[in-house]
Amino acid sequence: MNHVSLRYFVEVADCGSIRQAAQRLHVAASAVSRQIANLEHDLQAELIERSPGGVTLTAAGALVAEQGRSMFRGFDRIRSLVDDLKQLRRGWLDIYCVEGLATAFLPSAIAAFHAKYPDISYQVITAPTDRIAEALLQDECDFGITINLAARPEIKVVASRTEDLHAIVSPSHPLAPQGSITLEEASQHPAALLMASFGVRQLLDQAFARCGVTPRQLMSSNSVAAIKGLVLEGAALALMSPSLIRRELEDGSLLAKPIVSMPRTAYRLELCVHNKRHLSFAARAMLDLLAEQFS
Incomplete structure (x- = not known):
């Protein structure tokens, strides 16, 4: 399977449009269509259905898109590990957090971390605790900040504190x-x-x-x-x-x-990770900073 074809297809799946995907990839729309045709030929299955409003995924297309995203997340993790060896010249942190702490606690921690690692970027998603647990289990984030998380064997609470x-x-x-x-x-x-x-x-x-x-x-x-x-x-x-x-x-x-x-x-705030997830250097360092601020 061609890596480029899969990358182009995942972009189309995310955009819902060949034209928009081509703009994001900085290539011609015809090049995107050609790569998708190549992928369909390799898999012997139709992956998209075209319409005036864009494209929709077939059942096979939805499956390929889901697996492709997972594979590219794995590639991104490899790239992050390599960046660890290059003194973290670039990197990315995905954080899920209950809303209140996303405005009152997390910004100061990110500002302090940015002062030390200025080339790290962040994606912060606010969500209820159940959704944060799901994101940890589905490998959608590096760590989460929850309230009164029900105990789960796959999730490790790194630090916690009680508030009234x-x-x-x-x-x-x-x-x-x-x-x-x-x-x-x-x-x-x-x-x-x-x-x-x-x-x-x-x-x-x-x-x-x-x-x-x-x-x-x-x-x-x-x-x-x-x-x-x-x-x-x-x-x-x-x-x-x-x-x-x-x-x-x-x-x-x-x-x-x-x-x-x-x-x-009283309720409990928790800083959580997946207990089998390998954290990048940036995630480990940020986790240490947050754990210290939790105390």
């Missing part, structure tokens, strides 16, 4: 003057909360139920940024870890109030 929920309010909020608040007091004010599918929200709902109170939910969202924005407007309070609003705490635009007289709602 606080009431997050703006300086103009009625609860701002108090040093701490109860869950009952929090329930009397409009709240912006994570959606019920989130593990942290489930812990919080359990705590409300034990106290016999119901939160006044003004908004629910899967976005920490959206929740934080509403709290900054003074329209609602939030219940989250202060580590997610570190910058706002420093500049005084938000306040974090400990919640007293409530069942413990």
